[in-house]
Amino acid sequence: MAQIDFWYSIGSTYSYLTIMRIDRVAQDHGLDVTWKPFDVRTIMMEYGNSPFIGKPVKAAHMWRDIARRAPRYGLSPSLPAPYPLNDLALPNAIALLGMDEGWGVEFTRAAYRRWFEEGLLPDEGAGLRDSLREAGQAPDATIERAQQPEPAKRLADQTRQARDLGVFGSPSFVVAGELFWGDDRLADAVQWARDGRLS
Amino acid sequence: MAQIDFWYSIGSTYSYLTIMRIDRVAQDHGLDVTWKPFDVRTIMMEYGNSPFIGKPVKAAHMWRDIARRAPRYGLSPSLPAPYPLNDLALPNAIALLGMDEGWGVEFTRAAYRRWFEEGLLPDEGAGLRDSLREAGQAPDATIERAQQPEPAKRLADQTRQARDLGVFGSPSFVVAGELFWGDDRLADAVQWARDGRLS
Incomplete structure (x- = not known):
């Protein structure tokens, strides 16, 4: 089955549009998606980028x-959502922990739904804690686990991997070595995964 | 007939994709397009933006x-095209002069074809001069006319108008007061012009 690597950071605005639909889009086209949380802010600061x-x-x-x-x-988002997040490291370390343990996608979707539809930031308070609960995780214990050195290092490694692939923004898609940036390139990434070219 | 205002600057890379097809797209959808050259660099400098x-x-x-x-x-562009331009003021003042006189679209398309397909910059030399000739204009006389105070003021006015509409990049489309930014939003602008919403 053709493969799309979906690189994203909780904290990115346009990623909302992707996170809420990519699994359905992939299924419709018979594609496999791997969700790859990373810390886009680290890369943006390195490059001197701050889009908004x-x-x-x-x-x-x-x-x-x-x-x-x-x-x-x-x-049906309620916009503008609160922005920017104070902290990208914690929610993305949690998401990555969740990907390793099988609850990361559910947590990410829950966090974005609360952020964009209820106005709750995903890096603190009820936005973070209720989203963990919705993904079947105990908030206190999970936040504490994610703050240990190992998950922080895992996120830093994954962020380095993103940068090495040329990723500079979220969402990004990597298909057979081709980088597509932006929610508005999801259709291109899907077409590339199926046909190896755009038409 | 529903109307799209097409704001662009010669010097913008993505505008190539729009310039070479917008009239055909508009015709296919029964829409009217007004080409509005402005100086995006002035606005970007004011906002501290430099995308590439x-x-x-x-x-x-x-x-x-x-x-x-x-x-x-x-x-079939030959990429990367030479970038960036030294000067945005001259080619866009010429394009605007051409819009007022009826040869601006032809000049703009000719300049982009040379820039993106033959590697000739549109603000100097053969890229500029042969594109003027292709649009039926005498290069020396037209360049001299465009360097007078009046065309410079006309471009500054049009650039101010763009900024007042919220335009911050090229290409942009304005449809019934809605701003769409980016070649990848042309389809959205067309849909908005037809339906007043996206679906």
């Missing part, structure tokens, strides 16, 4: 663009 | 992304 922070005009377009496109995917 | 200059990783994705998508539109 301190850029109100560009950010206004981003929110309006998401609002216009969400109904296409059956989504 | 000094960002080799993001620029590499941009060129690859254009290369992958071009065949979809029947285009």
Whole structure:
């Protein structure tokens, strides 16, 4: 089965549109998706990129663009969502722990649903804790586990791997060595996985 | 007939994909397009944006992304094209002069074809001069006319108008007050012009 690696960071706005639909899209096209949480902020700081922070005009377009496109995917976000997150390291270390243990996708979707539909940040408070519960995990114990050195190192390694693949933003898709950046390139990534080219 | 205002700057890379197909797309959907050249660099400098200059990783994705998508539109660019331009003011002042006089679209397409398919910069030399000739204009006289105070002021006014509409990048589309940014939003702009919403 053809394969899409889905690189994302909890904290990225456009990733909402991808996270809520990629598994359905992949299933419709007979593709396999591997979810790869990483810390996009580390890479952006290294490259001197910050697409929306301190850029109100560009950010206004981003929110309006998401609002216009969400109904296409059956989504009803309440926008703008609170932004930016204080911390990308914790929620993405938790997501990665969850991927290793089988509950990461459910946690990620729950966190984005709360963030974009209920206005709860995914890196703290009820947004984080209720999303862990929804994924079947005890909040306190899981947060404590994710703050140990090993999960932090695992996230740093995965982030380095993303950077080595040329990933510089979230969401990104890697298909047979080809990098596609942006929710709006999911259809291209799917086509590449099926045909090895766009048409 | 529903209307799309197409804001662009000669000098923008992704605008190649739009410039070479927007009139055909609009015709297929029964829409009217008004081409609006402006100086995106002035706005980007004001906002502290520079999407690709000094960002080799993001620029590499941009060129690859254009290369992958071009065949979809029947285009065969030779990439990467020389980038960035030294001067955005002159070619866009010329394009705007041409819009006022009826040869601006032909000049813009000719300049992009030379830039992206023959590797000739559109702000100088043969890239500029032969594109003017192709649009039926005498190169020396037209360049001299475009360097007068009036065309420079006209471009500054049009650039201010773009900024007042929230335009921060090229290509952008404005449909009934809605701003769409990026070649990859042309389909959204077309749908909005027809239906007043996306689906």
